[in-house]
Amino acid sequence: MRETKQKNARKRKAGRRHPLATVALIVIGLGLTGGAYATFNATGSSADATTSSASDVTAGKQLFQANCASCHGIEAQGTDAAPSLIGVGAAAVDFQVGTGRMPMAMSGPQAEQKPAQFSQKETDQLAAYVASLGPGPSIPLRDVTDGNGDAAKGAELFRVNCAMCHNVAGAGGALTEGKYAPPLTGVTGKHIYEAMVTGPQNMPVFNDRNITPEGKRDIITYLQFIQANPSPGGFELGSLGPVAEGLFIWIFGLGSIVALTVWITAKSN
Template identity: 60%
Template sequence: MAREKKRRPTGRRSPLAAVALIGAGLMITGGIYAGASAAIAATDTQREVLAEVSVDDGEKLFQANCATCHGMNLEGTPNGPSLIGVGELATEFQLATGRMPMQMQGPQAPPKPPQFTQIEIESMAAFVQSVAPGPTYPADRILDGNGDVAHGAELFRINCAMCHNVAGAGGALTEGKYAPPLTEVSALHIYAAMVTGPQNMPVFGDMNLSAEDKRDIISALLFQQEAVAVGGFTLGSLGPVSEGLFIWIFGIGALVAATVWITAKSN
C-alpha cells in the first residue's frame, strides 16, 4: 500500500510569530517616538536659548530675513522703504501681524500668521530700535482696557469709523486698499496702528489724541470685541449693504416662493 503523505497544516501560525510581530512593531514605534521627541527637544532648546535674546540676535535675524528689502543698515532699497526712525513698536506690529515679510507686492500688505516666534520678533524690534530709535511700547495702563468706554466709542466714531466702520468691521478703500476689521486685534496693535500709522492709516500723535484718548478708544474696541450681539444676526456689521442684500435674497426670494406655491395650489 502506498504511504499517505503528511500534509502541512495550512492557515495556522505559531503563537510566537504573533508575539514577535507585536514586539517588532512596538520597537519600531518606540524608536520613531524617541527620534521625534529628541528633535522636538532640540528645537525647544534652541528656542530657550533664543529666549535670552540680545540686539545681536535681532541683527542676525534681520540680516537673514529683512535686509534684502530694507538694507543691511535699515537704509532702504528700491524694494523696500527705510526703517530709520520707525522704532520697535512699528516693527513688532508689522512682524507680529504677519504683514512682513510680504509675500508679494500689492496695494496693501494683508495680515497673515506670523513667520517668527514672539521672541524673534521682539529681538528684531530691539535691533531696529537700537539703530534708529522710534516709537516704543506704551505703559501697561494704556492697554488695560479700563478706560472710559463711552468716550472712547465717541472718539472712534469721529476719527476712525469712516474707514473701519462704526462697529470696527472694516471697509473698502480706493485702488484695492481696505481698512482691516478690528474685531480680533490686540490692544497693543490697536495702539501701534494709531501711533505709527501703518499703510493707509493716519498717524494720531498726542496733539490729535492724547494717551488717555487712545486708552479710551482701545477700551471701547475691547469692550465691543467681547459684547454680545443682542439684535440677532450681525450680517458682518456692514450696515445697509449686507442688510439690503439679505432682504433682496431671502425676503424677495420668500415672496417669489410663496407666489409659486399659491399658483401651484390653485392649479
C-alpha cells in the same frame, strides 16, 4: 583819512544790517525748535516702554540681515522694493512682525495679516535693532493697552477718527485700488495702540496731540467691549451696515415673496 574811516564805518554798518542775517537767524531758530519738538515727541511719551539691551540689538541686527535686508537694505536704508526703517521705531516693527504682516508672503496692494513668522523674543530683538537706528515710537506700556479705560469716550473717539474706514463696529471696509481697512476683531490692545502711533499701510498716524494715550486706551476699551457684547438686535450680518442689511432683505425677503407667489399660483392651477 576821514573818508577812509567813513567808508569803513559804512561797511560795518551795512554788514550788521545785511538782510540775509535776519533770514539766517530765523532758519536756525526754526531748525532748533523743530529738532527739539521731534526729540520730545519721539522720547517724551509716558506710554512708551523701556528700551532693550545691547545684546538684543546685536541679535536683532543678525535677524534683520538674514531675513529683512533683501528688501529693506543691509542697513535698513530702504530700496526700490521696500521703504527705509530708520526712525520708524520699535512699535512699527512689533506691529508688522507681531501680526505676521512682515515678512510679506507676496507683493500686493498691502501686507495682509497672517500667522507670525518669528517668536515674541525674536520680534523684540528685531524691534530693538530698528529702534537703535533712530528715534521713533516705542512699544507701549501695558497700562494703556489693557482695556481699562472709558468705553463711552472710546466709542465717541472711534466714531470721529476711525469709523469712516474700519466701520463703527470695527468690522473693516474696502478702500481704493485693492486696499482695505482690516477688521479689528481679535486684535490685541498692544497692536491697536501701535497701529495708531505708527500709521501702517493706509492708516494715518495719531500722535499724542491728536489722541492722547488715555484716549487711545479708551478706544481699545470700546473695541474690546463691543467684541465681548454681541449685538442685542439679533443677527449682525457681519456688522457691515445698511448695504449688507439691504442685500439680505433683497435676496431673502423679496425671494421669499416671489417663492410664495409662485407656490400660490401653482396650487390654484
